[in-house]
Amino acid sequence: MQSELFAEANRESAAPGQRWVRQSSKMLRVDTRGLDVIAAKGAMVAYQGEIQFEHESSGSMTKFLKQAVTGEGAPLMRMSGQGEVFLARDAQDIFTVELAEEGLTVNGDSLLAFDHTLDWDITMMRGAGMMAGGLFNLQISGRGTVAVSCDGQPLVLDCSQQPTYVDPQAAVCWSSNLTPSIVSTTTFRSMLRGGTGEAFQLAFHGPGFVVVQPSEGRPKPAQAASGSGNSGSSDGRQGLLGGLFN
Numbered sequence: 001m002q003s004e005l006f007a008e009a010n011r012e013s014a015a016p017g018q019r020w021v022r023q024s025s026k027m028l029r030v031d032t033r034g035l036d037v038i039a040a041k042g043a044m045v046a047y048q049g050e051i052q053f054e055h056e057s058s059g060s061m062t063k064f065l066k067q068a069v070t071g072e073g074a075p076l077m078r079m080s081g082q083g084e085v086f087l088a089r090d091a092q093d094i095f096t097v098e099l100a101e102e103g104l105t106v107n108g109d110s111l112l113a114f115d116h117t118l119d120w121d122i123t124m125m126r127g128a129g130m131m132a133g134g135l136f137n138l139q140i141s142g143r144g145t146v147a148v149s150c151d152g153q154p155l156v157l158d159c160s161q162q163p164t165y166v167d168p169q170a171a172v173c174w175s176s177n178l179t180p181s182i183v184s185t186t187t188f189r190s191m192l193r194g195g196t197g198e199a200f201q202l203a204f205h206g207p208g209f210v211v212v213q214p215s216e217g218r219p220k221p222a223q224a225a226s227g228s229g230n231s232g233s234s235d236g237r238q239g240l241l242g243g244l245f246n
Contacts, residue, residue, distance in 0.1 A: 020096050020145045028087045028094050028147055032079055039113035041075040049083015092149040103141035103176025110172045115144030139176050148173055151215035159208050165201040169216040175208030
């Protein structure tokens with residue numbers, strides 16, 4: 001049998017010792033042998049070998065209380081066993097970040113997976129209100145690998161030289177030492193004239209970076225937005241909160 005489908009670029013490949021390998025710009029292969037991986041539920045598209053999938057609980061009362069306030073619980077799963085798991089999300093681009101006792105803050109919609117040895121917590125955005133599109137993100141720290149999805153080719157902006165402003169839905173992740181705040185450039189006069197469509201931005205300034213995607217996110221199906229049965233309050237949790245707590 002012959003087909004361009006069987007070209008080397010479409011076949012699984014990994015160098016010896018590599019656990020996190022991009023099969024393509026839009027698919028990630030993770031070897032679970034010897035180290036569990038925490039992933040967003042629904043991110044698995046295929047696996048080989050003997051893999052167990054379990055719901056990943058919050059792990060602490062503090063996280064549980066934060067999740068109780070923000071939604072019904074973080075949809076994370078633990079993958080363990082002897083094999084490889086292939087991860088993807090809506091054909092989005094994927095990149096990995098190696099943390100060496102460092103921290104990364106990730107938009108909930110962009111989180112794909114991370115080593116279970118990393119610490120994670122839910123963080124509140126300073127100065128954010130429900131009108132700004134959300135309140136919370138996920139902060140990951142320690143030593144290990146984090147995989148992030150991005151709707152298009154990502155752009156990395158250095159925030160150390162000058163103030164940097166990013167649309168909340170376009171911010172993928174940033175250095176955890178940065179503490180962004182919500183700012184608004186909309187004036188009352190502009191609102192009376194119909195607004196600009198760019199009412200709120202995240203303001204970054206300091207030693208660090210922010211990753212920006214060329215998109216303000218993909219529309220969520222109406223059923224997903226109201227699936228919790230509490231659609232009246234779920235709208236304000238989107239954006240920065242992303243799908244992390246739905």
